[in-house]
Amino acid sequence: MPDVVVENLTKRFGSNVVLDKLSFAIADGELFTLLGPSGCGKTTTLLSIAGFVKPDGGAIRCGPATFVDAAAKLDVPAERRNLGMVFQSYAVWPHMTVAANVAFPLAIRNIGKRARRAQVAEVLELVELTDLTDRFPHQLSGGQRQRVALARALVYQPSVLLLDEPFSNLDAKLRERARLWLRRLQHQLGLTTVFVTHDQDEAMQMSDRILVMDGGRIQQIATPEEVYRRPANRFVASFLGRCNLLHGVVQARRADGTLEVGVDGRRPPLVVAGSDVPLGAGVTIAIRPESIHLVETSDDRHPDVVAPTNALDVSVTDVSFLGDHYEYGLAAGGIELIAQSQKNIAAGAVTAMIEPSACAVV
Amino acid sequence: MSTATSSSSITRTAALSAPRRARLRGDGVQGLVWFITAVLVVVPLLPLIYASVRSRPLYQAGGTFTLQGYRTLLSDPAFWTAALNTLEFAVTVTAISITVGGVLAVLCERTDLPGRTLLLWTAILPILLPPLGLILGWTTLYGDGGYLTGFITGTLHVPWDLGTPWGMGVMGAAVSVPIALITVRAALRGSDPSLEEAARSTGASTLTVLARITVPMLRPALLSAAVLIFTISLEQLGIPIFLGAQHNVNFLASYLYTTWSNASTPDPASVSAGAVLFLAVATALIILRRRLLGAEERFAGRSDAREVRPLPLRRWRVPVTLLVIAYLVVTAFAPIGGVILASFVSLLTPLISPFHLLTLDNFRTVFQDPTMSSSIRNSLIVGAAGSVATTGLIAVATLVAHRSRFLLRQSLRFLMLYPRSVPGVIISLAFFWSFLFFVPPGAWVRTNLVGECIALGVRGIPLAYMIMYPALTRIATDLDDAARVAGAGWWATSRRIVLPLLRPAVLGSLLILFIAILNDYEAAIFLAQPNTQLMSVEMLQLYARGTEGPVAALAVLQVAITVGVLTLGGLFFKRMTRGGRSRA
Numbered sequence: 038m039p040d041v042v043v044e045n046l047t048k049r050f051g052s053n054v055v056l057d058k059l060s061f062a063i064a065d066g067e068l069f070t071l072l073g074p075s076g077c078g079k080t081t082t083l084l085s086i087a088g089f090v091k092p093d094g095g096a097i098r099c100g101p102a103t104f105v106d107a108a109a110k111l112d113v114p115a116e117r118r119n120l121g122m123v124f125q126s127y128a129v130w131p132h133m134t135v136a137a138n139v140a141f142p143l144a145i146r147n148i149g150k151r152a153r154r155a156q157v158a159e160v161l162e163l164v165e166l167t168d169l170t171d172r173f174p175h176q177l178s179g180g181q182r183q184r185v186a187l188a189r190a191l192v193y194q195p196s197v198l199l200l201d202e203p204f205s206n207l208d209a210k211l212r213e214r215a216r217l218w219l220r221r222l223q224h225q226l227g228l229t230t231v232f233v234t235h236d237q238d239e240a241m242q243m244s245d246r247i248l249v250m251d252g253g254r255i256q257q258i259a260t261p262e263e264v265y266r267r268p269a270n271r272f273v274a275s276f277l278g279r280c281n282l283l284h285g286v287v288q289a290r291r292a293d294g295t296l297e298v299g300v301d302g303r304r305p306p307l308v309v310a311g312s313d314v315p316l317g318a319g320v321t322i323a324i325r326p327e328s329i330h331l332v333e334t335s336d337d338r339h340p341d342v343v344a345p346t347n348a349l350d351v352s353v354t355d356v357s358f359l360g361d362h363y364e365y366g367l368a369a370g371g372i373e374l375i376a377q378s379q380k381n382i383a384a385g386a387v388t389a390m391i392e393p394s395a396c397a398v399v
Numbered sequence: 400m401s402t403a404t405s406s407s408s409i410t411r412t413a414a415l416s417a418p419r420r421a422r423l424r425g426d427g428v429q430g431l432v433w434f435i436t437a438v439l440v441v442v443p444l445l446p447l448i449y450a451s452v453r454s455r456p457l458y459q460a461g462g463t464f465t466l467q468g469y470r471t472l473l474s475d476p477a478f479w480t481a482a483l484n485t486l487e488f489a490v491t492v493t494a495i496s497i498t499v500g501g502v503l504a505v506l507c508e509r510t511d512l513p514g515r516t517l518l519l520w521t522a523i524l525p526i527l528l529p530p531l532g533l534i535l536g537w538t539t540l541y542g543d544g545g546y547l548t549g550f551i552t553g554t555l556h557v558p559w560d561l562g563t564p565w566g567m568g569v570m571g572a573a574v575s576v577p578i579a580l581i582t583v584r585a586a587l588r589g590s591d592p593s594l595e596e597a598a599r600s601t602g603a604s605t606l607t608v609l610a611r612i613t614v615p616m617l618r619p620a621l622l623s624a625a626v627l628i629f630t631i632s633l634e635q636l637g638i639p640i641f642l643g644a645q646h647n648v649n650f651l652a653s654y655l656y657t658t659w660s661n662a663s664t665p666d667p668a669s670v671s672a673g674a675v676l677f678l679a680v681a682t683a684l685i686i687l688r689r690r691l692l693g694a695e696e697r698f699a700g701r702s703d704a705r706e707v708r709p710l711p712l713r714r715w716r717v718p719v720t721l722l723v724i725a726y727l728v729v730t731a732f733a734p735i736g737g738v739i740l741a742s743f744v745s746l747l748t749p750l751i752s753p754f755h756l757l758t759l760d761n762f763r764t765v766f767q768d769p770t771m772s773s774s775i776r777n778s779l780i781v782g783a784a785g786s787v788a789t790t791g792l793i794a795v796a797t798l799v800a801h802r803s804r805f806l807l808r809q810s811l812r813f814l815m816l817y818p819r820s821v822p823g824v825i826i827s828l829a830f831f832w833s834f835l836f837f838v839p840p841g842a843w844v845r846t847n848l849v850g851e852c853i854a855l856g857v858r859g860i861p862l863a864y865m866i867m868y869p870a871l872t873r874i875a876t877d878l879d880d881a882a883r884v885a886g887a888g889w890w891a892t893s894r895r896i897v898l899p900l901l902r903p904a905v906l907g908s909l910l911i912l913f914i915a916i917l918n919d920y921e922a923a924i925f926l927a928q929p930n931t932q933l934m935s936v937e938m939l940q941l942y943a944r945g946t947e948g949p950v951a952a953l954a955v956l957q958v959a960i961t962v963g964v965l966t967l968g969g970l971f972f973k974r975m976t977r978g979g980r981s982r983a
Contacts, residue, residue, distance in 0.1 A: 087884060088884075115884055142885035
């Protein structure tokens with residue numbers, strides 16, 4: 038399986054720059070996700086790889102083959118790229134049976150009838166549709182149609198699989214199952230896959246690596262965990278999950294590399310994870326709601342004990358019950374925070390504790 | 400590649416891409432379709448323009464450049480009278496059609512009028528009926544000495560004369576109302592009903608909603624329909640020949656036709672000059688319409704139409720229903736009844752009860768006269784061949800125009816719509832000259848039905864496109880993209896995915912074009928020869944010579960064939976779509 042290399046990919050619609058010199062590489066067998074809000078350019082990127090959008094600049098290579106090289110005026114038509122694609126709408130041809138849909142790519146490649154039948158049967162077994170071979174698409178459920186689309190994309194052993202928001206037309210329960218199923222299948226086949234979604238949960242669950250996009254630019258490329266825990270900038274921090282963003286000034290660097298950041302003129306300063314920003318610089322600090330631990334302020338705290346790092350006296354302003362956890366609105370002076378906890382804490386004065394490693398400079 | 404054991408074929412080395420040949424084939428088909436369409440639409444007009452500036456007809460050697468044709472035309476007072484008559488007629492038709500068609504569309508689409516679906520389709524029906532049959536029906540009922548004329552002018556004291564441009568305008572409107580109705584209905588379907596519901600929720604009455612929200616939102620659609628109907632009215636030939644003859648009232652089309660057929664010197668250049676001027680005006684109008692509206696996207700309705708709660712008519716329900724039914728009876732059903740009656744009587748007169756004059760002679764004449772009986776056969780052949788050829792070409796051309804990266808695809812959209820703005824008599828004249836001018840194919844096609852088939856087929860191109868294009872927009876582009884990604888080239892994708900999905904539209908186009916070609920007379924009027932006579936042209940020529948009964952019999956046969964084909968096609972259509980396969 039080849040790897041996919043995208044270099045300086047640029048696309049303009051009129052004066053509107055949709056893709057701004059995008060460069061990234063996808064490793065062999067990797068499930069690589071393009072994540073971002075609608076209009077960020079992720080679908081345009083996918084369609085450029087597929088061959089349905091003609092880029093204005095840059096190059097796309099897939100293993101030894103070059104799909105697009107704007108400088109050399111090369112743009113291989115979609116049908117000669119040998120990619121597999123599952124469309125958001127599934128695009129299952131309504132006038133053909135399940136078997137005919139899946140056999141179509143083989144017929145185009147002039148594969149003999151017998152070999153065709155065997156390969157179709159094999160791939161339908163893989164996607165668990167063997168019983169529905171002769172059904173027409175309107176007789177299938179959304180989940181089944183999705184699997185037909187997937188079978189059709191896999192049957193001719195494409196070099197790369199492209200998935201364009203394949204779960205968005207499924208209901209929530211089915212979506213959950215389909216994700217796990219597809220992820221397992223992709224692992225099993227070791228198929229290089231490019232996956233487009235605007236759903237961060239989906240991206241987290243499925244991906245080997247995530248490319249977070251906004252405004253036609255790459256914001257971060259990293260593993261799901263890294264993107265979540267160490268967001269490269271404020272956009273990534275706020276787009277993936279909820280995030281408290283605090284503004285402050287770097288006051289000191291501690292021996293262990295952590296920084297002291299004065300927020301809103303408060304004493305003591307917040308201790309945050311290390312970063313190479315200079316002293317005196319204004320920074321934004323991202324803190325996940327679930328990283329804030331709430332402790333009911335007890336009167337028996339010994340006055341001699343030094344307060345632990347990043348313990349803030351806050352007051353609970355509102356409480357929402359969300360099933361498996363509570364969400365608290367907190368006020369600490371001029372700062373407002375959101376915290377999540379499984380503990381039911383009575384409104385009033387509490388202490389919020391935040392590990393320095395959970396405070397990321399973005 | 401890893402642990403996959405259950406999927407040996409999936410893990411084999413990648414299959415080959417589709418052959419390179421596929422791409423060349425796609426480009427070849429696209430280029431060919433564009434070329435054929437362009438040749439059919441544009442090239443026939445060139446000899447006509449050339450003929451208008453030559454001192455001698457094209458088939459005579461030794462002509463020189465001259466503007467004499469234009470001078471003769473413009474100094475003929477009859478031309479100016481005809482132009483004024485045409486203008487008066489077109490304005491009348493447009494005003495009445497827009498009013499009646501708009502009201503009908505709103506009533507059937509947005510209110511709780513009882514039986515509104517049936518009424519809607521009944522009101523659209525006249526567009527499919529043979530125009531000559533309707534015109535003849537009108538003369539038998541409302542013309543000079545018509546069965547009902549005495550009642551209208553005598554008993555009702557309505558100043559009425561079907562022979563005046565105004566009277567003919569009323570008749571013309573009866574045929575043009577469906578155009579306004581279809582356009583406005585499409586606009587209503589495309590607009591968001593929640594805009595009206597929002598007005599109702601603020602407490603507005605039905606009348607207020609219609610007057611303040613619905614109608615103002617329809618303004619672009621009404622304007623578009625108005626320009627279209629005006630343009631179509633300009634080319635009317637049958638109405639002045641049938642209704643204006645006794646009063647010596649000519650329109651532009653009938654002026655050109657009668658000048659041509661009565662000329663002392665054959666094929667006068669002034670007729671070609673008139674046709675060129677006429678063509679220029681019609682083209683200007685269609686460009687104006689495009690400017691007013693932008694793209695042709697208007698033909699495509701909203702696909703996610705949801706059920707709309709109709710506006711209540713309340714106590715007006717019954718009177719309005721009766722009024723609509725009365726309108727349909729007076730303008731369509733009674734005239735059709737009139738033609739049927741006229742075909743079974745020996746003499747058309749309100750003075751003697753028609754039941755004393757009943758006879759089958761008219762039909763006997765039609766079937767015994769060699770020209771008349773062969774004209775029926777010819778019309779059926781031309782209708783079948785023309786509809787198949789045009790539908791085939793335009794189905795592929797629509798795909799080239801809207802689903803390909805062909806370089807000239809934009810121009811193809813214009814080419815397919817352009818013949819609609821060319822008046823029928825001009826298409827006819829253009830092909831007449833072309834068949835004389837381009838000798839190798841022309842000399843052959845002129846003497847058989849192929850020539851008429853081409854001319855009538857070209858006239859059907861916009862119709863086929865207007866049926867194909869909205870159907871195509873309802874086929875998601877994802878479906879062709881999926882085929883492309885799977886390795887199919889443009890032609891394979893078109894042939895195996897898109898064209899099969901277009902089947903209902905293809906069948907619809909076949910039906911409508913067959914009827915349109917069967918009932919068309921203008922585009923063939925200069926092409927018919929004794930052995931290639933067509934039904935409608937024969938009717939026109941017979942009527943101009945004073946024959947009435949057999950013409951009515953031919954009209955009845957035309958109506959019968961039309962209704963029969965529509966019924967059969969409708970049944971077939973239902974069966975085809977009930978299969979459910981074409982549901983997306």
